[in-house]
Amino acid sequence: MGAKGSLVLEDGTVFEGVSFGCPRSSTGEVVFNTGMVGYPESLTDPSYRGQILAFTYPMIGNYGVPKDRKSNGISTVFESGSIHVSGVVVSDYSKNCSHWNAAMSFGEWLNGNRIPALEGIDTRALTKRLRESGTMNGSIIIGKGGMERSRNPIEEVSTEKPVVYGRGKKRIALIDCGVKNSILHSLISRDVSVIRVPWDYDIFSLDFDGLLVSNGPGDPKRAHAAIENTKKAIELDIPTFGICLGNQIMAIAAGGDTYKMKYGHRSQNQPCLLEGTKRCYITSQNHGYAASLDGAGNEWKTLFTNLNDGTNEGIVHRTGRFFSVQFHPEANPGPTDTSFMFDRFLGMLK
């Protein structure tokens, strides 16, 4: 059995558990995810940068961690090159894993990446606490080790220099605030070229047909450069699509606002209603901030609304040329029902 450890929330609540990852302490915003599969995808999703992630599904690690495979030089099993969470919290860690594609156990993977993890935690009690008090900071404390503080998380996860993928004629500039590999795959598989640039890159030095503003961690208001570039793209009438953080950036660029949600949406079962219809899609989500069209001009409309809590799930410009969604049409983890959003975006490129 691993060393004893605990999760301490900023309100003083303590959950005792047992370490099954790297036996060291760490700090971060504590969030929960209700997805029942997809822990390798979630942990490598840059949007989780700096967060301590609790899984509400109780048995985690069942199918181990897959061997990496690549397509176009991009991993098809992980969402980025590393684990971004600063800690993992589960109820029951499955030390025995079984899967034809497993290269190692979940614990081994965490250990190899120096990520601390606790099992034996009442993750339901933790979730209720976060639901009632709102997301808060916390620390995994194992042994005596010191704690690390996170910097601007977008800076940490964005690419350092531009990278080009694919050979398609149409060129997409992708502002990387922490893009998931599945977004890249979703574009490349539709036969376009992708120029992935740092979050604060001067995109107008490039030649491109459409702009995609990616997902990413943290407060959208800290992504000034990305917001300014999005505004400019809209002014220049360049088709623009935002995903997750990209939706929030789009909202700010449109004159709207964003706010921190009480405990966010992190799950694979969020129902999103397409405005003006009775069609509702099941979506995968991971965000702690939400967009609002308050203050935006009346040429902006709501595109999707969350059926559970009524929050904004996407916005669209009157022309239809600039739009964004709060959910993840690229899935991984989660349902693939909204992949048509990529077709809609690429359909506008001339």
Place this chain on the structure above:
Amino acid sequence: MKPKKVLLLGSGALKIGQAGEFDYSGSQAVKALKEEGIEVVVINPNIASVQTSEGFAYRTYFLPITPFFVEKVIEKERPDGVLLGFGGQTALNCGLALDESGVFAKYGVRVLGTGTDAIRKTEDRDLFKRELLSISVKTPKSRPVSTTKDAMEAAERIGYPVMIRAGFALGGEGSGVCKTKRELESRAKAALDKSDKILVEEYLGGWKEIEYEVVRDAEDNCITVCNMENFDPLGIHTGESIVVAPSQTLSNSEYHMLRELSIKVIRHFGIVGECNIQFALDPKGEDYRVIEVNARLSRSSALASKATGYPLAFVAAKIAIGKALIEIENSITKTTKACFEPALDYVVVKVPRWDFNKFPKVSRRLGTEMKSVGEVMAIGGTFEEALQKAVRMLDIGAQGIIHNIDLDIEKELKSPTDRRLFAISLAVSRGFSTRRISNATGIDPWFIDRMRNIVEFSGKIRANRESLLQAKRLGFSDSQIAFFAGKKEGSIRKLREKFGIFPVVRRIDTLAAEFPASTNYLYATYHGKESDVAFNGRGKVVVLGSGTYKIGSSVEFDWCAVEAANELRNLGKKTIMINCNPETVSTDYDVCDSLYFEELTLERVLDIYGMENPDGIVVSVGGQIPNELSSSLSKNGAKLLGTSAESVDCCEDRNKFSKLCDSLGISQPRWSSLSSRKEALDFASNAGYPVIARPSYVLSGEAMRVIYDATELSEYLRENTKPSDERRVVISKFIENAREVEFDGVSGKGNVWKHVMTEHIENAGVHSGDATMVTPPQRLPKSVRDDILGKSKRLSKALNISGPFNIQFIVKGNDVSVIECNLRASRSMPFVSKVIGSNLVSLSVRSMLGMGNGISREKRIVVGVKAPQFSFSRLKGADPMLGVEMSSTGEVGCIGNDFNDALLKAMISSGIPVPRKGVLLSISGDERREEFLESARRLSGLGVDIFATEKTRAFLGRNGISAKEVSAELPASLDLAICIPKSSRKEELMRKYGIRRALADRNIPIITNLELAEALTESLSKIREKDAEIRPIEEY
């Protein structure tokens, strides 16, 4: 457009492959439509079901689900819509037939929800595969054939082993794996006997079996509510498999690949409502096949509803009348909508329950055909915890997966039976590696390793805090812990209390705590530090449900539990239901104020009792499982409502009960409990043969038999039990040619408030659960009825009964003796309540609460007949002969103005049709033949072919009735067989076993009892099907 009046087809009697889940789905549909102001007309002869309770639907017809009767009801009721998806395969097939014959069109009845074209495409294997091929979705390689020769050819092309599948069949009947040409030849032949077309298919043994429950509305919104993984690999029917929700061994890409395929397929077929899709998934890659789509509510959808809290049947009914998913409320949270996919933060394990001990000749081997008769569902924080709970819920005497019974490990692993879990745990403890067990069984190593955690920890259990907590988290019961730690069960509870080790109670909220739930759908686990509920409030009453369905305990006890909860609510009590059976209505979270989907064990009931602190507990409405907890609950300080535990004990203990009867001057057939062979033989010869023998220690009364002489008794004692002080054998005098009468009553403080007598049609010797019975009695003289009532009153007084009870009497001439007395609701309680129009359970509840006799007048005077439903065609090898052991899996009850009308309808409902083609007669012994002569004349008057075995044919010939000879091959045109043995001596029964079994294999209904045969032929001669009365219960 919303319909005004909707006809709902039920599923009829419970049988293997189609059980209580359809009472759940039908009753949800009725609730959903009623809420919309729609009048619902229900046709269902399953009189013990909740959906046929008085006042539930707008109109209720206890009639057979056959095209003939359904058309009659349509003609009378003129509904504008019909629901076919809530009554299993029976309703679906009947609906398709009515659609094809143009009846729906003729009367302007719209099929609501999924259309008949879509249903046909999913039901016809050939069409199904072509449709999926057209959208590039893979199905197993296969060829449809209609002759054995073509089947052989197809198999050559596909390559052995191959799989045979019969279309339009319940629960995979007629399906099977064939490894050799010879196997294929005989299987194909058998399957083609029941079905015009069969499918020869590539065999995917060892692949994972995964199911998704999909909902789609008319707006094309499509969601998967739940996915489930079979613990057992493909090759074992999903109804025979342990099933886990959600899937455990699938990665994100596998989970969502299959999810995406599910939605693609369901959209393609144009399903509107609910459906189930089954996949085979390659355990070594991402290859898959779609196995089947059920375009209706199913056993799996009932399980998925209970597993997730998402009311699939309710939502499907709303969709059927045109509602969109986004317009339907999530009834658990009340704040979110039904358009979402539940997230579980627990694991659910379903385990089937078999009753092989009741059928000594049936192979225990599990395969592609369903043999289980019930199931349980357990919820836990880990697979280990849930699995161990589930094993206890089965009520088979096992405390968990470690259950030392004699078995051949290697053989069990290779050829799984109902004991495979125990074989795996034994294999682990004997040092088998996970890989070896997995290779032999085809079960994923993940499951084996989880079982290993349990087995390996069992040796480390100590009486300290950490060890106890770990043991509880692995699902060990106190009594198991006591066993491994060398202590007593009670002392473990005390230790737990000392260390503060208690389970926490959690809500099933469909959203993994993301939103607060307003519904108390609860389970207990040791994997938590705080409960979701506060346990405050007063005026709470606990009702114990029936637990698993099994032979002898089924939907009737669910009806009783639901009615008890309803009445308690009416009387202002807060109700708490405890039950663990996913096929029930009592486990719908809107039936009571709190639902604990939990074990019906002393330990768990005391846990809940301790936390909830209720006013009392009702143990008398859920059948034998709760009844047996009476004494121990009472001893541990729980307050039983109604009759005392001492009285219950007095009736359960033969010696005490006999003393009581003696003191009241009530006679019983002579009996004794004996501890040696010699004593047994001496007693039997003194009492006089025949006698009934049974071991006193076997669960659920197995191995009971009528014995005719000393040789048979010696043999019985040798084979079944070696009597000793610990293992006594009970022998009682068997009274031949006597009648049996059931007395169902409700008493208050010992006074009989209400009673109903029901008479068996068969003479004594047929188990009361297998007997056809009628109320009011048709042949009992008043003096006998008075005698029965008098004796019942004396017993009620002496036992100070407050609540329901049932006494079985045996009547020979004017002599009335008591066979047994149960101080609980009986199997016949829903039947008699509905026939007389007075709810005996409601009345019982009033009595239990110490209230006055408030409601009691009988509403109607009609004749009700209850008939058993058998599933012999499923139970390969079982002898379809009635006897003292119960073998029926369900029952029906019909009502008429006279006995013949009610009997005929009940017979047709239980699958015994009015013969139109041919009847086979095989009557043994001259005496029996003489007795049967009048019946034979009536049958020949029906104008159908009479076939007879050699001696019967000769006898009939001598009496001027011509019959055709039956050779080794059974005639093709048979719709009924009457096979009456000379006696139920073992050797007698062996003689004609072959023909009975051949008939069962051909799915031809058989009557094996002379009195029933006589009653049926009399009805047939007096009334024709077309003259049967078509009236809803509300009009009687």
